Structure formats: C-alpha cells, structure tokens
Amino acid sequence: MADDEIILSELDDEELVAQMFDDLYDGLKEEIEEGVNILLERGWTPYDILTKALVGGMTVVGADFRDGILFVPEVLLAANAMKGGMHILKPLLAETGAPRVGKMVIGTVKGDIHDIGKNLVSMMMEGAGFEVVDIGINNAVEKYLEALETEKPDILGMSALLTTTMPYMKVVIDTMKEKGIRDDFIVLVGGAPLNEEFGRAIGADAYCRDAAVAVETAKTLVARKHNQPAAH
Numbered sequence: 075m076a077d078d079e080i081i082l083s084e085l086d087d088e089e090l091v092a093q094m095f096d097d098l099y100d101g102l103k104e105e106i107e108e109g110v111n112i113l114l115e116r117g118w119t120p121y122d123i124l125t126k127a128l129v130g131g132m133t134v135v136g137a138d139f140r141d142g143i144l145f146v147p148e149v150l151l152a153a154n155a156m157k158g159g160m161h162i163l164k165p166l167l168a169e170t171g172a173p174r175v176g177k178m179v180i181g182t183v184k185g186d187i188h189d190i191g192k193n194l195v196s197m198m199m200e201g202a203g204f205e206v207v208d209i210g211i212n213n214a215v216e217k218y219l220e221a222l223e224t225e226k227p228d229i230l231g232m233s234a235l236l237t238t239t240m241p242y243m244k245v246v247i248d249t250m251k252e253k254g255i256r257d258d259f260i261v262l263v264g265g266a267p268l269n270e271e272f273g274r275a276i277g278a279d280a281y282c283r284d285a286a287v288a289v290e291t292a293k294t295l296v297a298r299k300h301n302q303p304a305a306h
C-alpha cells in the first residue's frame with residue numbers, strides 16, 4: 075500500500091476531483107475532508123466544491139446503487155464521507171453575512187431517512203441569508219405543525235427521496251388546509267423522485283429540483299409574500 079499511496083495534494087485539480095469521486099465511492103471520510111481542504115486552499119469556492127466534487131461524486135454512487143452494484147452499507151459509508159466534507163463547508167457557505175431575508179422550517183417526511191439533499195438545501199439557504207430550522211428526518215405531520223406554530227417561518231420545506239414517502243407531503247399540506255393555515259406559509263418541496271407536476275398536484279407553491287433553485291425560488295416567493303397586503 076505504502077508504495078502506491080496517492081498524495082492528494084500532489085494531484086492537479088482535475089485529478090483531485092476524480093480521486094475524490096473514487097474516495098466518496100469508497101466511503102473514505104478522512105480523504106474527502108482532506109480533498110475539500112486542499113480545494114479550499116487552492117481558492118475554490120465552497121459552492122463549487124460542494125456541487126462539483128461532492129454532489130458530482132454522489133451522483134456516481136446513486137447510479138451504481140440504482141443498478142445494484144452498490145448496496146445500503148456502502149452507500150451509508152459514502153453518505154458519511156459526504157457529510158464530513160459538507161461539515162467543513164457549512165460555516166463557509168453561511169458566512170456571507172447577508173441580512174436575514176426570511177425563515178424556513180425544513181424536514182424529511184415520515185418513513186424517510188434520506189437527509190443529504192435536505193442538509194444541502196439548508197446550507198445553501200443559510201448561505202443566502204435565510205434562517206433555517208431543521209427538524210430532521212422521519213417527520214409526522216404533527217412535527218411539522220408544531221414547528222410551524224413555534225417557529226412561525228415564512229417557508230415550509232419538505233424533502234422525500236422515496237416514491238413511497240412522497241405522497242406524505244400531501245398529507246401535511248391537506249392537514250394545513252384543514253386547520254386553515256395553508257396560506258400562511260410558502261410550501262417548497264424537493265427530492266429526486268419528485269417533479270413539477272407532482273408539486274402542483276399536491277398543492278405546494280413550488281417544486282425545486284436542486285438547492286440553487288430552492289434559494290432562487292425562496293427569494294422570489296418571500297419577496298412576493300412580503301409585498302402583499304396582509305390577509306384579512
């Protein structure tokens with residue numbers, strides 16, 4: 075091993091990102107953290123590292139999981155390595171010092187434990203100046219309602235990665251309607267199996283395909299909400 079050990083800092087940017095894809099695939103958390111730090115030292119923006127090195131690598135993992143080449147334990151290791159990298163980037167992304175533009179409560183729906191995408195959205199929203207309250211994974215409707223009541227956010231964000239859990243978003247929205255509070259909040263939904271049509275069908279304000287779109291959509295809808303005369 076010692077002879078052919080790869081020294082990450084000796085690779086050029088392109089080779090390093092390719093190596094990080096491999097390391098993410100192999101679930102090597104320390105190597106991913108080292109790679110992230112090297113790219114930061116080389117002047118890469120946190121956003122580029124996140125999207126080009128980490129999310130890019132996770133896409134490869136996702137494809138092989140889908141095709142039955144990787145299994146849950148390996149994907150868990152990859153997810154853990156990804157989180158190590160995200161942990162370094164989080165404070166840097168949130169560092170923009172932008173004035174608070176709004177508040178969001180975000181959580182993954184009941185029955186679903188996928189949280190990487192949700193965490194990424196949280197990080198990017200914080201970086202754009204939003205205050206984010208993350209209520210975690212596997213949230214029943216009561217948890218969402220409780221958070222809306224205590225936190226009084228502008229936005230509710232829901233994440234689902236499984237076709238079996240995405241219908242639960244409608245349960246949450248329908249319950250909000252029953253309680254007469256649906257229109258008090260902007261509801262954004264996301265997750266790989268969703269699409270715009272689904273978002274419309276369940277009564278969300280918008281489906282966002284990635285974290286960058288989530289930030290843009292949130293800004294637009296919050297500005298619109300604040301410019302509206304108060305509801306009577």
Ligand code: B12
Pocket residue numbers: 129132135136137139140141146147149150153180185186187188189190191192194195230231232233234235236237238262263264265266267281282283284285286288
């Ligand atoms: C990592 C992973 C896991 C990890 C999760 C670790 C973790 N802490 O999150 C583990 C191994 C635990 C796991 C478990 C399972 N998984 Co899984 N998993 C994945 C995988 C490979 C990657 C997901 C990911 O993190 N992507 C990277 C992030 C950045 O992307 P993202 O989540 O899509 O998020 C972006 C957007 O969607 C959007 N977004 C996301 N959420 C939100 C929310 C809001 C409000 C907004 C605005 C935007 C937004 O912005 C994000 C950032 O850009 C996907 C494959 C895939 N292609 O998605 C399968 C996948 C989702 N899993 C799948 C399956 C089947 C499972 C299991 C049932 C496997 C099993 N047999 O046990 C279990 C289910 C456990 C459960 N009850 O939840 C299937 C789902 C199939 C389906 N159609 O339902 C997939 C698609 C793989 C496949 N093709 O078979 N999984």
